[in-house]
Amino acid sequence: MFLQRPWAWLQNEITTRARNFILKVLAAGPIPRHVAFVMDGNRRYARMHHKAVQQGHSDGFVALRRMLEACLRLNVRCVSAYAFSIENFKRSEEEVNALMAMAEEKLVELCGHGDLLDEYGVRLNVIGKQELLPASVQAAVAKAEGMTAHNTRAIFNLCMPYTSRDEITTAVQKCVRESKDCCISEKDIDAALMTSLGGSPPLDILVRTSGVKRLSDFLLWQCCEDTQLQFSSTYWPDFGLFDFIPIILDYQRKVWSKSR
Structure with a gap:
């Protein structure tokens, strides 16, 4: 036991230092301002590993923390996650109740x-139809x-319960209520979106x-002509830095090619 603990600590320390070094090198290049994740595959991951579905979602949260910290270390200004x-x-009902409790x-x-959010100065925005959540979750x-x-360094948009169609519909309704001349522009709708909180x-x-x-009704308005869509075959709970590095490198390559 005495020998196992120092060795485990040393392995963890080496892994952490290697991760931080890689992220520091990546951060020297162009970095995206806003990265969004459709966290798909929790249930299939659970079945593959003979785990309960709830455990798959719990492992998915661990992956979310891992990727959120990686993005913050890269100085990504905003991270959105489809929760x-x-x-x-x-x-x-069993799965929904378990997800709400978690x-x-x-x-x-x-x-x-x-x-994490306190350490990196991140503002949390929970965006979506919050009135559908249980009262205890709304309070949380x-x-x-x-x-x-009060945090201003970065923004974390946790989308739950969310669909893009609902967000766009709500934004248009808000514009109609507040419009004085019945002339609604693209900028008006953009400003009324839930992701406008904190200035995403x-x-x-x-x-x-x-x-x-597929996009599964996520950030459809926000996906503009310059948004890069990246699809990974990895199930979300297994998604990590070495899945993310090629995505960042591809983004940097495209930014550099545009600037030539």
Whole structure:
């Protein structure tokens, strides 16, 4: 036991230093302002590893923390993650209840003193139809957003329960209510979107895991002509730095090629 602990610590230290060095090298090149993740494959990952579905979602949260920290170390200004679709309420009551309980627990954890968002000065925005969430989760959302509202270094948009069609519809309705001359522009709708909270920049990269190649009603308005779509065959709980590095390098290559 005495020998195992120092060796495990040394392995972890080497891994951490190697990760930080790689991220520092990558950060020397052009870095996207806004990266979004469709965190797909939790349930298939769970089945493949003979785990309960709830454990697959829990492992997916670990992956989210891992990728959020990697993005923050790269100085990405904004990270958006598709955590729960409005359509996901159609899943089994057991799975939905487990996801809601985990969301409440992890929101409290994320915003704890000295945790990731506090350490990196990140503002949390939970965007979506919050009134569909259980009252206890809504309370956790309000507390978490309030605790991070003063942070200005970066933005983390946690999309739950969310669909892009609902976001766009809500934005247009808001514009109609507030319009005085019945003339609504693209800029008006853009300013009324949920991602306008905290000043989220335009979307540069959208990553979807698990090999599925579709947007699934996520950030449809924000996907502009310059947004790079990246699809990975890795299930989300297994997605890590070595899956992300080629995506960042591809982004940098395209930015450099444009500047020539």
